[in-house]
Amino acid sequence: MPGLVGSQGVRAGALNMGRIFRALRYRTEQAQYVVYNRPTIYKTDAYGVPSGTIGSEEILLPDLQAIIRPAVTADYQQQRQGSNIIGAARIYTPNITTIKNYDNFNQNNNTDFNEIEGWDKLITNYRTVFSVPTTGTTNWTGTGSVASDGESLTLTATGDGNLLYETSIKNTLEADRLRFKIKGSGAVELKAVRSYHGGTTSAYRVNWDNANFVLLDDNWLTVDVPFVSGTTSTSIYQTGTRYDVPVTTGASFDYENDLRIFRIEYNAHNGDTLQVKDVEYYKSVSWHVHSLKDMTDGYIIFDCVRTQGRNDSRRRAYD
Amino acid sequence: MPTNPPDHLNNIERALIDKLRSGTYKTVGGSATAWSADPPDVTVYGQFPTTDDVSYPCLIVEMVANGIETQFMGQNITKNDGTAARGELYGIGFNIYIMVDRASSIDITNTIAGPSNVTQPYKERRLLNYLMLNGANVLMDLDFADIVKGAAGTPAATEIDERHFSGFRNIGYDPALELWSSQASMVVTFKNSR
Numbered sequence: 001m002p003g004l005v006g007s008q009g010v011r012a013g014a015l016n017m018g019r020i021f022r023a024l025r026y027r028t029e030q031a032q033y034v035v036y037n038r039p040t041i042y043k044t045d046a047y048g049v050p051s052g053t054i055g056s057e058e059i060l061l062p063d064l065q066a067i068i069r070p071a072v073t074a075d076y077q078q079q080r081q082g083s084n085i086i087g088a089a090r091i092y093t094p095n096i097t098t099i100k101n102y103d104n105f106n107q108n109n110n111t112d113f114n115e116i117e118g119w120d121k122l123i124t125n126y127r128t129v130f131s132v133p134t135t136g137t138t139n140w141t142g143t144g145s146v147a148s149d150g151e152s153l154t155l156t157a158t159g160d161g162n163l164l165y166e167t168s169i170k171n172t173l174e175a176d177r178l179r180f181k182i183k184g185s186g187a188v189e190l191k192a193v194r195s196y197h198g199g200t201t202s203a204y205r206v207n208w209d210n211a212n213f214v215l216l217d218d219n220w221l222t223v224d225v226p227f228v229s230g231t232t233s234t235s236i237y238q239t240g241t242r243y244d245v246p247v248t249t250g251a252s253f254d255y256e257n258d259l260r261i262f263r264i265e266y267n268a269h270n271g272d273t274l275q276v277k278d279v280e281y282y283k284s285v286s287w288h289v290h291s292l293k294d295m296t297d298g299y300i301i302f303d304c305v306r307t308q309g310r311n312d313s314r315r316r317a318y319d
Numbered sequence: 320m321p322t323n324p325p326d327h328l329n330n331i332e333r334a335l336i337d338k339l340r341s342g343t344y345k346t347v348g349g350s351a352t353a354w355s356a357d358p359p360d361v362t363v364y365g366q367f368p369t370t371d372d373v374s375y376p377c378l379i380v381e382m383v384a385n386g387i388e389t390q391f392m393g394q395n396i397t398k399n400d401g402t403a404a405r406g407e408l409y410g411i412g413f414n415i416y417i418m419v420d421r422a423s424s425i426d427i428t429n430t431i432a433g434p435s436n437v438t439q440p441y442k443e444r445r446l447l448n449y450l451m452l453n454g455a456n457v458l459m460d461l462d463f464a465d466i467v468k469g470a471a472g473t474p475a476a477t478e479i480d481e482r483h484f485s486g487f488r489n490i491g492y493d494p495a496l497e498l499w500s501s502q503a504s505m506v507v508t509f510k511n512s513r
Contacts, residue, residue, distance in 0.1 A: 039422065042442070052424075052440040085495065086370055119497065230374075290495070307496050308370050 017094050017299050021065045030068060034091075035123040035177075035224045036061045036105075036116065037286075056112050057242050060235040061104040062179065062222040067092040068124055068287070074306075087306035089287055091122055092299050109240020122287045122304060123224075125280075129175040132165050132262050132279035140165050142274075152181075152277035157188070157268035163276065164263035172197070172227075172259045174312050175281035179224040182264070184215030186272035190236075192265040195227070198257030203250035205261070210236050210245040212267065220277075227281060229255045256316070283312075328385060330477040331411055331507055334463050336365045336380050339415075342457030344450075346427055354378065354457075360425050361450065375420040375498075376450060384412035388508045396510050399478050408480055409511035412504060417454055417487075419447045419499040444492075447499045451487050458484045458505060478510040 024031035038059040042050035070089040096115055099105050105113050116122075134153040140146045143161020147154050155163045178195065193208040208225050215221055216238065225234045231247045259281065266274060287304035294301040340363045343351035354361040362377040388410035396406045424440045427449060441449050463479040483506045490501040 047445070049445040050442045305495070308373070314369060 017092075017098070018065075021067065021094070024067055032066060032068065032124050033063045033222075034066045034068075034125075035284075036064045037121040037123055038112075038117075039121075058233075058235050059110070059112055059237075059242075060224070061102075061110075061113070061237050062224040063102065063104070064099065064122070065094055066122060066124075073285070085305045085307055087285070087287075089304050090293070091287060091289075091302045091304050093302070095297050095299060096295070097297075103239040104237045106240055110237070110242075113240075116289060116292075116300070116302065118289055118291070120289050122289070122302075123177070123284050124287065125177075125179075126283045126285040127174070128280045128282045130170050130172050130259060130281045132167075132180075132281075134277045134279060139167055152183075152275045155274045155276075157266070157272045157274060158270050160267045162263055162265045163274060164261055165279075166200070166261045167259060169258040169260070172281045173256050173316060174283045176226065176228040177224060177284045178227045178279075178281055179222065180279040181220045181222050181277050182215060183218065183220050183275040184266075184268070184272065185217055185274075187214055187267075187269050188272045188274050189214050189267040190264070191267060193223070193225070194261070194263040194265070195259065196261035196263070197259055198254055199252060200260050201250075201252075203252040204257070205250050205263075206253055206255075207248045207250075208234065208245050209248070211243040213238060213241075213243050215274075220275075227255065325477055325512070327409070327477045327509055327511060328382070328411060331463070331479070331509065332365070332380070332382055332413075335413065335461070335505075335507075336363060338461040339363045339378055339380065339454075339457060342461065344453035344456070346425060375418055376423040376425070376446060377418050378450075378454060379416040379418065381414045381416070382411060383414045383504075384410075386410060396512060398510065398512060399476075404510075404512040406510055406512040408508050410506055410508040412506050415454065415458070415503045415505060417447060417450050417501050417503075419443065419450065421497045425449075443499055447490070447501060451490070451501055451503075454503065455484060455487070458503070463507075478512075480508045480510060482507045 021031045036059065040054055040058045041056040043053045043055040045051045068089050068091050070087065072088045075086040093099065093116065100107060103109060107113060135148060135150055137146045137148050137153065140153055140163070142155040142157070142163035143159065144155050144157040146163070147156070182190065189212050190210060191212050192210065194205045196205040198204050206227070221238055223236050225236070225245060234245045234247060236243045236245055262279060264274070264276065268274065285306060286308070287306060289302045290305050291303045292300065293303055340355040341353055343353050346352045346360060352360060355363050359374075360376070362374045364377055364379045366381065367379055368377070386409070388408040390407040394405050394407060396404055398404050421443065423446055424442045425446060426438050427441045428436060428438045463477070485504045485506065487501045487503045492499050
């Protein structure tokens with residue numbers, strides 16, 4: 001009786017999932033914020049085959065709390081078909097009412113999200129490969145003044161411009177996603193994110209040129225985008241609204257090269273502030289929902305599998 | 320008897336993979352495109368790829384059998400240049416898989432069927448159907464002229480006698496892996512001179 005009983009708060013003996021998530025997240029990596037992803041769904045033609053007309057845009061929503069209990073994290077045995085199930089896990093999420101209370105998952109904001117279904121993906125952080133430090137201002141420059149409160153980096157803008165972190169060579173070979181949190185005040189508009197590898201000119205960068213949008217005041221927005229060869233498009237969601245992000249690379253860009261510059265481009269008025277934190281290049285694991293085991297008013301349990309993954313030694317050796 | 324007999328099985332397997340890679344099919348504008356142009360529309364693998372570098376849609380070539388096809392009186396054969404040698408007709412069986420995943424899409428321009436000169440993305444079953452017939456076309460057209468002549472890079476001539484393409488079967492969808500796939504068989508016989 002989720003509606004009747006669940007609305008009366010946490011009962012004695014019931015699971016307080018919020019508390020469990022927090023406790024496990026602080027003490028272990030079993031509980032994480034994962035990225036919920038449903039690829040673009042195309043309309044079908046009269047013969048039942050997907051056409052080129054988009055019926056439902058890609059959903060890519062970070063910050064979903066989940067507990068991941070792997071049964072098999074990685075299985076390297078190779079089977080026929082070139083693809084096989086290489087991992088299995090049981091994943092716990094909050095109940096659907098709680099999920100739908102998150103801004104991005106709220107159907108008032110995002111009509112495409114209904115519930116977590118079969119073959120939806122839950123992307124977890126397997127290992128952070130390189131974390132861009134925001135605890136100080138070393139190596140950070142921008143169109144304005146930069147300061148750090150020991151956690152996040154703040155740029156006080158003088159106008160439109162960029163905020164960048166330039167480093168000596170940092171290895172990001174194993175990373176396949178980029179995540180950061182960003183917050184703006186005033187009319188700060190996110191324009192683009194760029195990552196330079198192997199060089200510091202535009203030929204050496206990957207460009208995420210999002211549809212410009214104004215960052216909500218005093219609200220951390222998590223941006224989580226693929227950093228993997230072959231990507232041509234992705235999404236950024238803010239309060240359920242999708243902003244298209246075409247992805248392009250320069251002529252000399254190679255995903256295997258070392259990181260040189262992480263850069264954010266924005267439009268802003270003089271005096272607006274832009275804050276960034278938790279910038280990380282990470283290796284992800286993508287869990288695909290195969291079955292729904294249990295759905296209570298406390299939590300949902302999904303059985304998930306992995307069917308594709310990367311083997312970094314071969315990637316280094318072959319490419 | 321030569322001290323180092325020709326490496327016929329590898330010669331034929333590699334020739335088959337090369338021909339599949341350079342085989343062409345019609346895509347945008349009806350122009351011929353090699354399966355494995357760069358970047359490839361279709362990747363041709365010489366063995367089952369590992370999960371880290373598999374890229375769909377793909378063709379996978381796998382040898383599944385080989386053995387004596389026909390043996391002649393006295394184990395004698397006549398080579399193409401007219402010289403006699405010891406040997407027999409030897410056969411190799413290949414399975415060739417075509418795999419399409421949910422994200423696979425190739426733009427195809429229809430000039431014959433449907434509205435003329437309309438480019439549409441082909442996906443899933445429709446793409447598999449398209450690739451099967453084009454794959455069959457490549458297999459039926461391919462020749463082994465290069466290795467028969469003993470072209471540069473091949474260690475010695477392999478004399479092909481016959482080849483049979485025996486069609487696609489096991490056409491289906493694997494829901495656990497989200498793959499549409501089919502399997503074709505091919506038999507090549509050659510003069511195994513020893």
